[in-house]
Amino acid sequence: MTDVAEGFTPGVGKSRSDDNRRDHVPGDSSMWFFVIGDLLIFGVYFVGYMYFRGQNHELFLQSQVRLNLDIGAINTVMLLTSSLFVALGTEAARAGNRVAALQRFWIALAFGAAFPLLKMFEWIPEICSGLTPGTNLFFMYYYVMTGMHLCHVALGLVILCFILRNLKTSKAPQISFVETGATYWHMVDVLWLVLFALLYLMR
Amino acid sequence: MTSLIRNPLTIVWALLTTVTIVSSLIALEGGAAHQINTTVTTAVLLIAAIKAQLVIRHFMEVRRAPVWLKVTTSGWLLGLFTLLLSFYFASL
Amino acid sequence: MSGSVAEVPKAPTPPAERATSWRKNRKLDQWIAFWSVPFFFNLFGLVFVPLSWMMPPRSPSSTTPHIVDFMQSHNLLIACVILTLAYGLAPVSNACYLMQVRRMSVSPAFRYSMMIGAITGAIVGMLFPMFCFGLGAFRPGYNSGVLTMLYDFGYLAFIGSLGCFCVMWMAFGLAIILDENSILPKWLGYYTIWQYVTELMAAPVWIVKSGPFAWNGLMTFWFAMTLYVSWQIIVYVCIYRAIKNQPEAELDNASAELRQAVELRSGTSA
Numbered sequence: 104m105t106d107v108a109e110g111f112t113p114g115v116g117k118s119r120s121d122d123n124r125r126d127h128v129p130g131d132s133s134m135w136f137f138v139i140g141d142l143l144i145f146g147v148y149f150v151g152y153m154y155f156r157g158q159n160h161e162l163f164l165q166s167q168v169r170l171n172l173d174i175g176a177i178n179t180v181m182l183l184t185s186s187l188f189v190a191l192g193t194e195a196a197r198a199g200n201r202v203a204a205l206q207r208f209w210i211a212l213a214f215g216a217a218f219p220l221l222k223m224f225e226w227i228p229e230i231c232s233g234l235t236p237g238t239n240l241f242f243m244y245y246y247v248m249t250g251m252h253l254c255h256v257a258l259g260l261v262i263l264c265f266i267l268r269n270l271k272t273s274k275a276p277q278i279s280f281v282e283t284g285a286t287y288w289h290m291v292d293v294l295w296l297v298l299f300a301l302l303y304l305m306r
Numbered sequence: 307m308t309s310l311i312r313n314p315l316t317i318v319w320a321l322l323t324t325v326t327i328v329s330s331l332i333a334l335e336g337g338a339a340h341q342i343n344t345t346v347t348t349a350v351l352l353i354a355a356i357k358a359q360l361v362i363r364h365f366m367e368v369r370r371a372p373v374w375l376k377v378t379t380s381g382w383l384l385g386l387f388t389l390l391l392s393f394y395f396a397s398l
Numbered sequence: 399m400s401g402s403v404a405e406v407p408k409a410p411t412p413p414a415e416r417a418t419s420w421r422k423n424r425k426l427d428q429w430i431a432f433w434s435v436p437f438f439f440n441l442f443g444l445v446f447v448p449l450s451w452m453m454p455p456r457s458p459s460s461t462t463p464h465i466v467d468f469m470q471s472h473n474l475l476i477a478c479v480i481l482t483l484a485y486g487l488a489p490v491s492n493a494c495y496l497m498q499v500r501r502m503s504v505s506p507a508f509r510y511s512m513m514i515g516a517i518t519g520a521i522v523g524m525l526f527p528m529f530c531f532g533l534g535a536f537r538p539g540y541n542s543g544v545l546t547m548l549y550d551f552g553y554l555a556f557i558g559s560l561g562c563f564c565v566m567w568m569a570f571g572l573a574i575i576l577d578e579n580s581i582l583p584k585w586l587g588y589y590t591i592w593q594y595v596t597e598l599m600a601a602p603v604w605i606v607k608s609g610p611f612a613w614n615g616l617m618t619f620w621f622a623m624t625l626y627v628s629w630q631i632i633v634y635v636c637i638y639r640a641i642k643n644q645p646e647a648e649l650d651n652a653s654a655e656l657r658q659a660v661e662l663r664s665g666t667s668a
Contacts, residue, residue, distance in 0.1 A: 126372045135375065137588035142382050144592065144625070150389045151617055155610060157397025164340050176330045180323055183361075187319040190365040191310070237605040247602060247611070251595065289366045293358045297386070299326075300354035304333040305394075306343035 129193075130283030138290045145251075145294050152244045152301060159240065164306065166241035169234055174225045175303040178218050179295060185214035186292040189263070193285045196276045204281075205270050212263045215288070218256055222249070245302055252294055259291045318364045322357055329353040347394060355387045424649050428641045431494040435634060438487040445477045445484075455553055455614040458607040462542050469534030469545045478532040481524075488524060492516045495570065495633075498640045501648065502577035508569045515566030522562060526555035557613045558604055560597035567593035582636050593629055596622040 128135065156163045192207035226246075236246040262284040270276050310316060329350045336346040362379050363369040369376075423429070447454075456468065468474065492513075499509045530552030534545055567590050574587030600618050602611035610616040647656040 125370055127367070127370055128372060128375060129367045131584070133584040133588055136585045137591070139378055139382065140588070140592065144595070146382065146386050147621055148617070149386060150393065151610060151621075153390050153393040154397075157393055160342055160397070164342070168340060172330065172334065176326060179326050183319060183322050183326065186361060186365050187315060190315045190367075191313065194313075194315070236602060240609055240611075243602060243606060243609075243611050247599070247617075251598065254598070286366055289361055292365070293361050296354050296357045296361065300329070300350045301390075304329060304350040304354075305347040306333070306336075306341065 130286045134283045134286050163241045171225050172303050174221050178221050179299050181214050181217045182292045182295050185211045186289050189285045189288050196281045208267050255291045259288045431490050435491040438491050445480050458612050465546050465549045466542050475535040478535050481528050488520045499573055501581045502573055503579045504573045504576050508573040511569035512566050515562050519562035522559040527552040553613050560600045564594055564597045586636050596625050
């Protein structure tokens with residue numbers, strides 16, 4: 104998988120300096136501690152969900168139908184696109200191209216902000232039609248997991264704002280800070296990819 | 307602009323987006339809702355794992371990271387999806 | 399070491415003197431606060447688990463006779479007595495955290511948030527359950543409806559009192575992460591953010607009475623406890639190290655010579 108991407112014609116990020124970047128931990132390593140731990144914590148939730156689903160397939164299947172798969176899918180693409188621009192922005196910051204980095208991070212923020220907005224369009228009709236966390240176990244897992252994820256998204260948006268401020272105001276962009284924030288944001292994306300499959304897609 | 311399109315990251319993104327649409331279609335079209343469908347489930351979970359791996363290796367730049375990070379992230383992915391699929395199939 | 403004007407004599411307590419008198423240890427206050435914690439927790443553990451079987455939490459969907467039995471049990475009475483007497487240790491153990499947060503470069507707003515969070519948390523999370531279970535234990539004669547309400551109140555207050563602790567852990571975690579003096583390690587700050595997450599995880603207990611999200615559930619109790627206990631142990635190891643490594647000169651009750659030495663070195667007037 105990785106070799107396919109590397110074989111393409113080099114774009115903006117591919118320069119000789121990339122070869123020096125083997126064995127590079129992006130950003131602050133304490134953020135990676137947080138990322139891995141968070142992945143594990145959500146992992147327990149995911150496995151718990153699958154376990155309890157196994158005890159009551161009927162209930163989960165019936166409830167799943169009430170979810171809005173369209174918004175779920177659109178939200179997935181929003182986060183993926185936002186992640187793309189964060190990664191592109193990080194590359195630009197590393198190459199010293201402040202203008203491009205700012206542009207890309209602004210776009211990333213816009214796509215990222217679309218996520219909670221769309222979520223409201225998803226949750227509010229559901230709650231109004233009586234589907235609350237107390238309805239059944241599926242919906243409890245649904246609201247708790249997507250709720251926890253939404254809190255992570257909100258924090259991520261705040262971090263992106265700090266990155267934007269750093270890129271705009273400091274003389275030389277702090278690459279480590281940008282990478283640290285980017286790592287967090289991509290983690291939020293990865294979590295959603297799993298959530299999307301578990302809640303909306305699987306049968 | 308073209309340099310952006312030819313950027314490896316953009317290629318990965320295009321792949322991710324396509325695969326997202328594909329797996330959504332699999333879930334929608336692949337058999338009646340309300341019913342257990344092992345093919346659909348296995349397909350969407352494996353696709354999710356591949357997507358996560360792509361984001362981790364390319365966007366999160368783990369592909370250029372030290373071995374311990376590669377092992378930890380791949381280990382998490384492998385462990386998680388093994389457990390998920392095991393619990394699923396064990397409950398049928 | 400700045401090249402300062404005068405030759406300042408280094409004035410730490412000579413080792414021989416320090417060894418003979420623990421009472422002269424300048425950090426004695428912190429050590430007392432620190433060691434009160436394991437004592438407090440062990441006492442708490444004893445009271446809640448083998449003595450009264452309050453923990454692990456009983457089922458929220460217990461039947462009324464079971465609830466009445468529990469509320470009027472002899473063991474619960476003894477547990478409540480001990481709790482009433484030991485409640486005062488809660489502020490002392492929190493003082494331990496705050497002493498170290500004070501050394502951080504972050505705004506005092508963080509430690510005030512921690513303080514208020516700890517206070518409200520202790521009142522709601524410990525005092526209220528104590529009253530509820532105490533009423534059941536010390537006052538026979540309430541009808542079963544009232545006892546059921548007290549049972550619900552007590553457990554919900556204990557496990558559902560997340561808001562206060564949310565603020566406390568968020569403030570603590572952020573303070574550690576933003577601190578430029580690195581009093582406590584950065585990864586601990588991130589670990590503390592998870593404490594905030596576990597508090598949020600407890601929110602469903604208000605809604606469901608059975609299953610993994612009830613107050614005795616797999617997700618809200620057992621998983622949250624695993625995260626909490628491991629964090630609590632680790633944070634105390636880190637606090638221990640921080641107290642141990644704290645330079646004597648920084649203490650509030652540092653000796654006059656040390657304080658002078660620090661001031662001369664940093665160029666401020668005595």
